[in-house]
Amino acid sequence: MTLALVNGVAVANAGAAVALDDRGLQYGDGLFETTLLRNGEVRFWSDHLARLADGCKRLGLPGPSVEALAADVAKITAGQSDGVIKLIVTRGRGGRGYGVDAKASSTRIVTWHPEPAAAKSIRARWCTTRLGRNPALAGIKHLNRLEQVLARVEWNDAAIDEGLMLDTEGELICATSANVFIVNEGALYTPDLRFCGIRGVMRSKVIEAAANAGIVTHEEPLWPEDIDTASEVFLTNAVRGIRSIERIDDREWNSAPVASLLSHALGLS
Amino acid sequence: MTLALVNGVAVANAGAAVALDDRGLQYGDGLFETTLLRNGEVRFWSDHLARLADGCKRLGLPGPSVEALAADVAKITAGQSDGVIKLIVTRGRGGRGYGVDAKASSTRIVTWHPEPAAAKSIRARWCTTRLGRNPALAGIKHLNRLEQVLARVEWNDAAIDEGLMLDTEGELICATSANVFIVNEGALYTPDLRFCGIRGVMRSKVIEAAANAGIVTHEEPLWPEDIDTASEVFLTNAVRGIRSIERIDDREWNSAPVASLLSHALGLS
Numbered sequence: 001m002t003l004a005l006v007n008g009v010a011v012a013n014a015g016a017a018v019a020l021d022d023r024g025l026q027y028g029d030g031l032f033e034t035t036l037l038r039n040g041e042v043r044f045w046s047d048h049l050a051r052l053a054d055g056c057k058r059l060g061l062p063g064p065s066v067e068a069l070a071a072d073v074a075k076i077t078a079g080q081s082d083g084v085i086k087l088i089v090t091r092g093r094g095g096r097g098y099g100v101d102a103k104a105s106s107t108r109i110v111t112w113h114p115e116p117a118a119a120k121s122i123r124a125r126w127c128t129t130r131l132g133r134n135p136a137l138a139g140i141k142h143l144n145r146l147e148q149v150l151a152r153v154e155w156n157d158a159a160i161d162e163g164l165m166l167d168t169e170g171e172l173i174c175a176t177s178a179n180v181f182i183v184n185e186g187a188l189y190t191p192d193l194r195f196c197g198i199r200g201v202m203r204s205k206v207i208e209a210a211a212n213a214g215i216v217t218h219e220e221p222l223w224p225e226d227i228d229t230a231s232e233v234f235l236t237n238a239v240r241g242i243r244s245i246e247r248i249d250d251r252e253w254n255s256a257p258v259a260s261l262l263s264h265a266l267g268l269s
Numbered sequence: 270m271t272l273a274l275v276n277g278v279a280v281a282n283a284g285a286a287v288a289l290d291d292r293g294l295q296y297g298d299g300l301f302e303t304t305l306l307r308n309g310e311v312r313f314w315s316d317h318l319a320r321l322a323d324g325c326k327r328l329g330l331p332g333p334s335v336e337a338l339a340a341d342v343a344k345i346t347a348g349q350s351d352g353v354i355k356l357i358v359t360r361g362r363g364g365r366g367y368g369v370d371a372k373a374s375s376t377r378i379v380t381w382h383p384e385p386a387a388a389k390s391i392r393a394r395w396c397t398t399r400l401g402r403n404p405a406l407a408g409i410k411h412l413n414r415l416e417q418v419l420a421r422v423e424w425n426d427a428a429i430d431e432g433l434m435l436d437t438e439g440e441l442i443c444a445t446s447a448n449v450f451i452v453n454e455g456a457l458y459t460p461d462l463r464f465c466g467i468r469g470v471m472r473s474k475v476i477e478a479a480a481n482a483g484i485v486t487h488e489e490p491l492w493p494e495d496i497d498t499a500s501e502v503f504l505t506n507a508v509r510g511i512r513s514i515e516r517i518d519d520r521e522w523n524s525a526p527v528a529s530l531l532s533h534a535l536g537l538s
Contacts, residue, residue: 004289011289015362018287018294020273020280020380025287025357027414028297059415060422088294091418093284096385098414098421098445111289116365132465134401134437137415144413145296145367146328146406149360152367153329168403177366196401 003080003112005072022107024090027098028143030107031055031063033087033201036115036239040081042073044238047201052089055140056106061091064108072110084113084239088143118240120263121256122161123247124175126224127151131167131174133195141198152176162235164227164248167196172222178237179203181217182230183258188217189226202236209265215258227251234259241268272349272381274341291376292360296367297412299359299376300324300332302470305384305508306352311342313507316470321358324409330360333377341379353382353508357412387509389532390525391430392516393444395493396420400436400443402464410467421445431504433496433517436465441491447504447512448472450486451495452527457486458495471505478534484527496520503528510537 004011011017023029033052036043049066056063073085092104129151137144151165162175173191174180179200181190188210193199207217227233232253233245242263244256273280280286292298302321305312318335325332342354361373398420406413420434431444442460443449448469450459457479462468476486496502501522502514511532513525 006285006289013285014289016275016282016285016287017289018285018291020275020283020286020378022287022294023418025291025294026301026412027418028412029415029418032295059419098417100418100422109289129405130403132401132403132406134399134416136398136419137401142415143295143297144415146298146411146413147403148367149292149296149298149369150328150405153369 003076005076005108005110007108008068008072008075018109019093019107021094022090023092023095024088024107024109024143028145029059030061030088030090030143031059031141032089032143033141034239035085035087037077037080037083037085037112040077042077042085044201044205045073047204048087048238051141051199051201052087055142056089058140059091059142061089062106063089064106068108069110072108076110076112080112083115086111086113090143116239118243119161120242121244121246122235123159124162124164124235124245125155125160125248127154127163127165127176129154129165131165131196133167133169135195138196139193139199148176161243166224170223171195172224172226173197175235178235178240178243181206181234181236182222182226183232184226184230186215188215188258189222190217190219191222192219200236201238202241205266206236206242206262209262213261213265232256232258242266272345274345274377274379276377277337277341277344287378288362288376290363292362292364293357293376293412297414298328299330299357299412300328300410301358301412302356302410303508304354304356306346306349306354306381309346309350311346311354313470313474314342316473317356317507320410320468320470321356324411325358327409328360328411330358331375332358333375337377338379341377345379345381349381352384355380355382359412385508387512388430390513390515391504392428393431393433393504393514394424394429394517396423396432396434396445398423398434400434400465402436402438404464407465408462408468417445430512435493439492440464441493441495442466444504447506447509450475450503450505451491451499452501453495453499455484457484457527458491459486459488460491461488469505470507471510474535475505475511475531478531482530482534501525501527511535
């Protein structure tokens with residue numbers, strides 16, 4: 001972690017930077033956004049801001065102003081051309097147990113990281129850790145991410161980049177840190193996320209780009225069997241873009257024309 | 270927050286004490302215990318340690334040694350007779366996204382707080398926020414507590430102390446920060462927590478004390494209707510002990526003989 005701001009102030013010691021009673025630490029009471037910095041611009045910045053605002057609204061969390069976030073990003077990216085910018089917004093400090101101190105204001109944590117390498121085509125696996133269902137939290141990029149952690153620590157094989165996750169009823173939902181799309185007879189399908197999963201910014205951009213290209217996207221319940229019968233499977237993530245899956249267990253795919261077309265349409269390649 | 274240790278070292282500035290990349294903050298990847306200090310002793314200390322160890326095992330989190338935790342508690346309670354000791358244990362710092370850095374060691378955060386006032390008899394309400402079901406996380410006192418936060422912020426009425434929560438299928442599970450018991454025809458009933466909820470230390474002590482007093486406890490699915498027909502309803506919490514409910518909406522209870530008996534048996538009164 002190279003650069004960090006907490007509430008707009010540069011962090012001198014990343015090892016002791018956040019308040020002990022911050023609700024992000026105490027309860028996971030907050031939200032995050034992970035964005036790509038490219039040529040000095042945060043890609044899809046307005047979409048990330050809109051999703052963050054929606055998350056704040058759904059959690060009843062009085063979030064920071066757009067101006068404060070923009071100032072943080074300008075400050076942390078000064079002199080940086082590329083990389084990853086992660087924003088964390090928590091409900092702030094203190095309160096009596098789970099109850100909230102009405103006078104508390106939200107905490108902003110903004111960090112810059114170097115951009116990770118991302119292959120365009122990857123291997124994936126099935127995770128055994130399931131996602132619980134709760135419509136009240138579905139779609140939101142909140143800080144309660146134990147299920148994803150438990151899924152990600154299921155494997156150590158560096159050749160496998162991602163793991164697909166089902167919910168407790170067996171519906172296909174997502175990868176540990178990506179949304180999933182399948183192609184079947186020329187149409188796109190992606191889980192509707194009515195019970196769990198994160199509504200990714202790249203997911204929305206892909207649905208939009210597909211519509212512009214005349215490809216219909218069906219947001220609906222999907223099941224593991226839908227992967228087997230798909231002509232193409234790809235993952236979307238705001239930082240890593242679109243990555244097609246070349247193999248899951250013994251099932252292989254040799255080409256990914258729709259993923260390529262959409263990557264090109266979104267200027268990701 | 271008056272006193273705090275992070276990994277055994279006294280915190281100089283509670284406003285900047287925890288690492289930015291601590292997984293407790295980033296993902297809620299950790300556990301906690303809230304215990305009562307009384308006459309210089311942590312009440313039910315061995316039970317709290319056992320639950321913490323069980324949580325670490327279930328999350329695959331290499332936790333701190335009992336010796337390190339005991340040393341922290343001894344250090345923070347030096348000169349203190351009473352109060353609340355909260356322990357947080359996280360999976361430590363860093364890692365690549367949700368993935369874990371194999372070299373990371375867990376973070377210990379130990380804080381002392383003054384003891385809150387706790388009435389023996391309280392008013393409660395029904396919360397509309399539901400708990401999602403996931404057997405993989407059920408029973409564990411982990412740091413993913415957004416559902417409890419959303420339930421607790423549903424009301425501001427200071428006359429109401431607690432809110433009862435159902436899961437997404439409508440089963441009665443707990444209060445926002447307590448387990449729930451009902452009495453019916455002389456027997457105790459409490460939710461079995463097979464899908465969600467925290468397996469409280471005080472809950473276990475109450476079941477044990479009831480058995481010693483010849484009262485059978487049924488751990489099984491309960492529903493809101495079971496509250497209406499109960500002769501007595503009480504909540505259990507490691508710090509606040511046993512609190513009987515005197516009123517929920519229009520339903521009132523005028524006495525709580527079983528709660529009184531168990532409080533006495535456990536030396537809580």
